Amino acid sequence: MTIQRIFLLLVIYSVLLCSTHAVETSYFTPDLVGSSARSIRLGGIEGMSSHSDSVFENPAALYRVKRFSTTFFQTTFMEEVVYQNIAFAMKTNLGVFGLGFFNAGVDNIPKTMKNEYEDYTEYYVKYYFNYQNSLLKASYQVSPSEFLHLGISGSYFYNEFDTVKATGSNVDVGAVLDFERLNFSILVRNLMTSNEIRYVDSEIGSNSSNNQTEKLSIQNIYSVNYRLRHFTMYGQIKTVGSQRELHKALGLQFNPRFLPFLEISGGYMQYPQLSYEEGVLASKEKTSFAVGIGLDLWGLCLDYSYARSDHVSFDHNNYFSVGLSF
Amino acid sequence: MYNVVGYKQQFNLKIRLVLLVVFICFSNTVIVSASDKLSGEAAFTRIQDFASGLTGFFDVINRKTDKKVANINAKSNNLVVLSMGFKQMGSQSISTLVSEEDDSSVEPSITVPLVYPNPFRQSTDDGAILSYDLSKDFSFEIHIYNMLAERVFKQTFEQGFVGARKGPNRLRINKESLGGYLLAAGVYFYVFVNENGVLAKGKMVVKP
Numbered sequence: 001m002t003i004q005r006i007f008l009l010l011v012i013y014s015v016l017l018c019s020t021h022a023v024e025t026s027y028f029t030p031d032l033v034g035s036s037a038r039s040i041r042l043g044g045i046e047g048m049s050s051h052s053d054s055v056f057e058n059p060a061a062l063y064r065v066k067r068f069s070t071t072f073f074q075t076t077f078m079e080e081v082v083y084q085n086i087a088f089a090m091k092t093n094l095g096v097f098g099l100g101f102f103n104a105g106v107d108n109i110p111k112t113m114k115n116e117y118e119d120y121t122e123y124y125v126k127y128y129f130n131y132q133n134s135l136l137k138a139s140y141q142v143s144p145s146e147f148l149h150l151g152i153s154g155s156y157f158y159n160e161f162d163t164v165k166a167t168g169s170n171v172d173v174g175a176v177l178d179f180e181r182l183n184f185s186i187l188v189r190n191l192m193t194s195n196e197i198r199y200v201d202s203e204i205g206s207n208s209s210n211n212q213t214e215k216l217s218i219q220n221i222y223s224v225n226y227r228l229r230h231f232t233m234y235g236q237i238k239t240v241g242s243q244r245e246l247h248k249a250l251g252l253q254f255n256p257r258f259l260p261f262l263e264i265s266g267g268y269m270q271y272p273q274l275s276y277e278e279g280v281l282a283s284k285e286k287t288s289f290a291v292g293i294g295l296d297l298w299g300l301c302l303d304y305s306y307a308r309s310d311h312v313s314f315d316h317n318n319y320f321s322v323g324l325s326f
Numbered sequence: 327m328y329n330v331v332g333y334k335q336q337f338n339l340k341i342r343l344v345l346l347v348v349f350i351c352f353s354n355t356v357i358v359s360a361s362d363k364l365s366g367e368a369a370f371t372r373i374q375d376f377a378s379g380l381t382g383f384f385d386v387i388n389r390k391t392d393k394k395v396a397n398i399n400a401k402s403n404n405l406v407v408l409s410m411g412f413k414q415m416g417s418q419s420i421s422t423l424v425s426e427e428d429d430s431s432v433e434p435s436i437t438v439p440l441v442y443p444n445p446f447r448q449s450t451d452d453g454a455i456l457s458y459d460l461s462k463d464f465s466f467e468i469h470i471y472n473m474l475a476e477r478v479f480k481q482t483f484e485q486g487f488v489g490a491r492k493g494p495n496r497l498r499i500n501k502e503s504l505g506g507y508l509l510a511a512g513v514y515f516y517v518f519v520n521e522n523g524v525l526a527k528g529k530m531v532v533k534p
Contacts, residue, residue, distance in 0.1 A: 028512040033474060077475045078515055080529065104473060106513045109529050112442040120494070123440045123457045131513050131531060159511075161531055162445055166511075199511075199534055206450055207443055209533035214511060274507060277480040281505030286476070310477040312469055312517055313524050 026241060027168070027197045027214040029157065030104035030133050031056050033083045036073045037319040041292025041305035042251030043267025045234045047176060047185025047223045051301065051323045052089035055100035058174035058187040058221070059139035059151030062096040065089045071301075071323035078314050081106050089139075098139035098153075106131040111162060131161040149176040155190070157197055157216070164209060168197035170216050181227045189219040193242070217241040230256050234267075247271035263294035292319070299326045429462040429492070436460055436518050436526040441499070445531035449508055453500025456516070458526065462492050466520040473512050479504060 034040040035056035038049065047058035052069040054061040069089045076082050087100035110125040136158070141151040151174045159166040174187035201210040223236040234251035253265035266289070273286040292305035301323040309317050439458035446454035463486045470479035483490035489497055501508065511534045518525040 025508055025510045028473060028510050077473065078471065080515060081473045081475075081513070106473070106529065109513065109531055110440065110444060112440050112444045114442050123442045123455075125440065133512070161513075164445065164533060201533070206452060207447055207533070209447055209511075212534040214534050273476060275476075275478050275480070276504040276507060277477075278482060281507050309475045311471055311475045312519050314475065317475065 025214075026217040027157070028133065029216070030083060030102045030135050031085075033075065033077075033104070034319070035085065035102075036071060036323075037075075037292060037303035037305040037321040038294055038301075040307060040319050041265045041267055041290050041294070041303070042234050042253065043236070043249040043269045043288075043290060044247075045223055045225075045236050045249055045251045045267065046221055046238075047174065047187055048183065048225050048234065051325055052087040052098055052100070053085070053321070053323070054151075055087045055089065055098040055137050055139045055153065056085060056102060056135075058176060058185050058223075059098065059141050059153040059172065060149045060174040060176040060187075061185060062089050062098050062139060062141035062151055063143050063149040063176065063178075065091050065096055065098075065325065067091050067326055069323065069325040071321060073319070073321035075317060075319045077309075077317060078311055087137075095140055095142040098137075098141070100135075100137040100139070102135040102137070104133045109161070129162045132159070134158045147178050149178065150174070151176075159197070163203040164199060164201045166197050166199045166214075168195060168216060170195045183225045185221070185223040187219070187221040187223075189221065190216040191218065193218050215241075220244075230254055238271075245272050261296045263296070264292075265294070266291045300324055432462045434460070434462060434464040434466075434520060434522070434525070436466075439516065439518065439526050439528045441516075441528065441530040445533045446499075447533045448499060448503070449501050449534070451500055453498055453503065454530065456497045456499060457494070458518070459494050460490065460492050463490060464520065465490060466518055466525060469517045469519060471515045471517070472509075473514075478509065478514070 034044055035046070036049065036051075036053045039045060039053070039057065042048070047054070047061050049057060049061055050064040050069075051071045052062070052065065053071040053073065054064070067090070069087075071087050072085070074082070074084045082105050083103070084105075085100060085102040087098060089096055089098035107130045108128045109131060111127050111129055112123055113126045115122040115124070134157070136156040137153050139151060139153040141149060143149045153172040153174075155170045155172065157166070157168040157170075170190040170192050172187060172189045173191055174185065176186075177184040196213040196215055199209045199212045199214075201208045201212075203210075217240050219238055219240050221236065221238045223234065225232055225234045232253040232255065234249070234253070236247075236249040236251075238247040238249070239245065240247060248270045249267065251265060251267040253263055255263050269288040269290075270285055271288075272283045274281070274283045288307060290305050290307035292303065294301065294303045301321075303319075303321045303323075305319040307317050307319070309315055437459040439456060441454050441456050443454060448454070465483065465485040467480060467482050469477055472478050489495050509532045511532055513529055513531050515527065515529050517527045
């Protein structure tokens with residue numbers, strides 16, 4: 001119990017006393033959408049997965065992989081942005097090794113040009129290009145004791161569109177404390193704050209982004225779950241960036257004893273979002289709800305999640321993920 | 327005889343000229359002769375001048391030169407000033423721009439909106455220009471979403487005011503737009519919406 005108390009005090013001190021609601025601009029990483037439908041239906045809770053998608057969350061959680069695990073996740077936003085990830089993890093005598101690839105893509109973006117005439121300017125589409133934003137992760141997990149599990153991930157970021165390419169790298173470190181009914185997860189994502197995304201642009205002139213950089217937001221993620229009979233309760237506090245903007249999440253999962261392969265869950269998220277509306281720039285607390293269902297059929301895991309969306313014509317998003325573990 | 331007739335003609339001409347001057351002085355009307363009739367382009371620029379000094383998120387640009395000539399703001403107070411501009415210049419030349427023709431039978435529509443250049447750097451003075459044509463004056467909203475379908479921008483454009491006038495409209499997105507908020511590099515989706523739903527949409531890419 002002493003370790004748990006110290007852990008809780010550390011979390012309370014570092015999150016609640018040091019966080020703000022400011023929002024800063026930083027590099028867009030594809031894993032912002034969530035690593036799996038399971039994570040999304042729990043409100044974006046990280047570090048509690050039993051599968052290889054832990055590569056994108058807390059690598060320390062890979063200790064739950066029995067021998068081998070693979071997961072695949074896909075969703076489409078606004079019929080335009082396609083998110084996909086695939087991950088593998090394997091347990092060896094040296095520990096658990098994981099590998100994951102995440103990609104966000106948008107096709108058919110118009111490259112525009114203009115013709116200037118005497119009395120007007122004409123704009124037209126010259127060609128169409130694609131946008132790809134990728135993330136490659138390699139993870140390693142080791143368990144020093146029965147209840148303490150440690151993990152580390154290396155991340156490689158790659159972004160390409162039109163004349164622009166961008167690359168960068170960083171490191172995540174995490175720990176999981178497993179006390180059977182009670183689990184704690186702590187993760188520091190993008191630990192190396194000096195590492196940035198660097199852009200190379202073959203375009204010349206003021207519109208070139210050659211040698212420009214973007215920050216990778218450091219994230220501190222503290223998650224907890226507690227199992228009570230048929231229910232598992234989840235909570236998470238995340239701070240993002242040097243401004244330590246605060247993201248909160250709660251999740252509840254129902255896992256009936258008489259149907260052990262079925263999981264029904266709901267999640268709630270709250271986080272600051274900067275937007276410019278009707279002449280006012282403001283950071284607002286955005287709330288998001290998600291519900292979903294999961295099936296574990298002899299190692300084949302199917303997950304579905306539904307969440308509301310801001311978009312005027314696509315008022316919800318659907319998420320699917322599938323995993324195989326044995 | 328010819329002298330008397332000529333004198334009467336000259337007198338009538340002078341009377342007419344005096345009456346014309348008096349009429350012009352009291353009516354504050356802009357003279358437009360057949361030879362130098364104010365073109366729609368020039369009128370467009372003149373109306374933009376009435377908006378000078380307004381701060382805003384988008385800049386109106388001269389369609390001919392693409393140079394910034396004034397700032398606009400869709401806030402109601404500032405739009406009142408812009409509205410007065412229309413009224414003070416209420417001559418037939420301006421009416422050609424405001425359009426006296428009956429547009430009620432015309433369906434509100436927007437040609438495919440384009441952002442130039444695309445991709446673009448928002449962090450510069452030039453930024454990019456959002457270009458679109460309206461079939462008539464009508465009110466609508468522009469929404470911009472990021473790649474997570476989160477709305478980062480929403481603005482209402484009122485019928486007949488800057489950005490919501492019949493014909494070509496040009497809005498600038500640069501480092502002063504969005505209240506100085508610089509968008510993270512990535513793809514953004516803009517949607518034109520009115521009470522009938524989505525009128526037009528497009529996508530743009532922001533570079534760092």
